[in-house]
Each structure stands twice: as structure tokens, then as C-alpha cells.
Amino acid sequence: MMLQLDHIETYLDQFHILQGVSLSVQAGSITVLFGRNGAGKTTTLRSIMGLAPIRHGQIRYLGEEIGHLPTYSIARKGIGYVPENQGIFHDFTVEETFRLAMQKNDDEQKEKLAWMLDLFPDLGHYWKKKSGHLSGGQKQMLAIARAYVNSNGLLLIDEPSKGLAPIMVEKLMFHIESMKQKTTVLLVEQNFMMASMIGEQYYLMDEGKIVRGGAMQELKDDADTRQKYLGIA
Template sequence: MSELLKLNAVETYIGQYHILQGVSLEVKKGEVTVLLGRNGAGKTTTLRTIMGLNPASKGAITYKGEDIKKLPTYLVAKKGIGYVPEDQGIFADLTVEENMKVAIQKDNQETLDRMDWILDLFPDLKKFWKKPGGLLSGGQKQMLSIARAYINNNELLLIDEPSKGLAPIVVEKVMESIIQMKEQTTIVLVEQNFMMASTIGDCFYIIDDGRTVSHGVMNQLKQDADMRRKYLGIA
């Protein structure tokens, strides 16, 4: 599988705080790469740095071999990278339909076909199509956020904490949807729920204190209780 995204020794400041102090990772096309680590380790900042929301001060970020480190966020998105932020990022006052229309970059038959597929995947969105996004449940908002990032046939999706605050039965639905989407796109997933992460992920990177400290195939981490205990605080 070819390399789609690469970070090499990336450093990022937020104000005076040195958040990323050496994050390196490679994302292979067609895989789900999971970023793991304790709260505050730098996982969300890594995704925001890729998108140009928190610009990198050092290191290199390449997407399909092209340097995107200094690109503004809207140009990063146009390269084919979709982003599902931790706070979902939907427009509460717009209907579900309007939220989807705002996200669409190309209004063509391919997009229409993709919309039909998404609404089959997330029937709740079809049910509440004319309702304001702010009236949706937490799980439905998460589905809408994922759908907005997926509608443009992006080659890469960055998804931040999709299970956060959701009931277990909703987490299962979100997990099933990502498993279906991974058949058609490449995903970088930040996820604290290790059951979900280990079920979906093909490989992992662990970030600790702003640095990449370990990586490998997911089955390796499943079998390494010492590593999970040391960096994730779980048995």
C-alpha cells in the first residue's frame, strides 16, 4: 500500500505552549491509522496541525508527496482531506439538509449518489432532514459531522473522538459506519475507546507528551499489556 500522508518530526506551538515536540507518522492508503495516548498528549493538535488550524513550526507534512505544511485550511481541504472535529462542528441553526449542502464542494451525480449512500448508512439523518442540527441528539450530531466530511469523496478523513460522550449502543452504530467507510477511503482516527480503536484500526501510533513514542500494527498493541498500561493507562 502506498503512503498517503506523512509527518516528520512535526512541532507545533499554541500560543506560548509547545504542544507537539516531535510527531512522526505515516498513513498508508486504504488503512485506518489510530492515534492513541493519554488526554493532553497532543492527538487533537496533530489533526489540527495537518489541517493547518494550528500551523506547524518545524518538521514536514506531506500529502500524496506534496508539502502541505504551510497551506491554509481551505486549501488543505481542497486537496481531499476531510476533518471531523472533536466538537463536531455542525451548524446548529441550519437544517440537516442545509448542513450537508454547505459542505458539498461539487454538486454532480457522483455527489448525489454518495448522498444516497450516506442516508442509507445514517437513516436518522434522513428522518430529521428538515430539522435544525441543534435539535439532534449527540449521536445524530456525530453522524452528521461524519457525513459532512464524507460527502466530498475525500481520499483521507481525519476523525477526532467520534465516540466521545455517546451511549454504548450509539458508539456501536458509529463504529459500524466507520468500518463501512474504510472500504472506500483512508482514515486517521483519534479515539480514547480502546475497544473501538482496536476493532477499527489497522495500525497505531502512540503520542506521549507531544512526541511519537511507539507504532505498529494494531494486533501487536492488543497483545502488549505492558505498553497499553504504560502509555494508555489500561490493562
């Protein structure tokens, strides 16, 4: 397993938010984390990144325990994180965003950037444009591409479809699916229709716990579970 969470417990202030979350992500796959608002999906990603430190449990990345490392060490191990708000600097152009992100700027990173520009041609078209002036979908692509050039294996992406028009969501999901050739993705997504088309594995969270997990097809076939935890038939 590329990433393995074993019974992690995370508190935010005095609140016990993650109550024994276990999940695993296989290399070269897309795993989707579903759950209604407030279920703990973002806190799970933040816990993996060390931004919401875990109090108990273990997080292993490529067999190595990373659960108590600081965020910069976790990022340096090659885990890329695309937060819900994208974390983009609006005054920077697309070019400047990559220049800042690609600290190594070695052949490997250059190759990764070339692949991203191939996958997201809009970024090349708007190379000199300020990030703040990009559309919502373009900003999302920029955030994903920036995380990708610095990661070496695993990308955590938090609700990339949020606020996007349906056609844009479709395009973005298609792009994320293409990324599977070269990376592994743990995706938090509320859009079941779209995410279930690209993800092979899923986990379903409710009230800080994983309540279901397995092959995506099982959730596709299980309208009762979807209704119960996601409110969709």
C-alpha cells in the same frame, strides 16, 4: 503512503506542544492515534489541517508537501476534518447542512451523499430536522457525513465516541469501519476497545511525541504498554 508526517513541531502560544511527530497513513486503512488527555492528538490533527501551523517538519499528502499551506487549500486537496465539537450549525436542518457543504453538487458528491444516507439512515429520517435537535450520535454521523461528501480520500476524525452511550459508540465504530471501503481514516480515539476493533495501524502519543506505532495487534497483545500510556490493562 497517503499521508506522511515527518518530525513535525507545533507551538501553541509559546508552548512547544508537538515535539517531532512522525507518522504515516496508508490508503484504504484506518489508523488510530491513541494517547491520554493532553498528549497532543487534537493538535496533530489541527496541524495536518493547518489550523495549528507547524514550525518545523514536513507533511506530505499524496506525495505533495502541504505543511505550510493555508487551511482552505488543505481542505480543497480533499482532506476532511471532523473536530471534536463536530462544528455543526444547530439552526440548520440536516438538508441545509448538506446543501451548504456540497458546494460542487456534482454527480460524485451526490453519489457520496447517497452512500452516506444509506450508511446513516437516521440522517434521511431527520432530513428536515434542525441539527441542534439531533441526538449526540446523530450529530456525530452528520459531522462525519458532511466531511466525507467534501473529501476525496482522507478523513481526520477526532474522538467521535465522546459523550455517546456504549451502544451508540458500537454503531458508530461499525459505520466508520464500513467507510474504509471508500475512504481512508485517521482516527483519534480514547475508547481502546472499540477503536482497536476497527483500526489496522496505531500510534501512541505521550507528551507531544509518538512513543509507539505499528500493527494494532501488537498493542492488543501488549498490556504493559497500554497500562503505561493509557492506564488500561
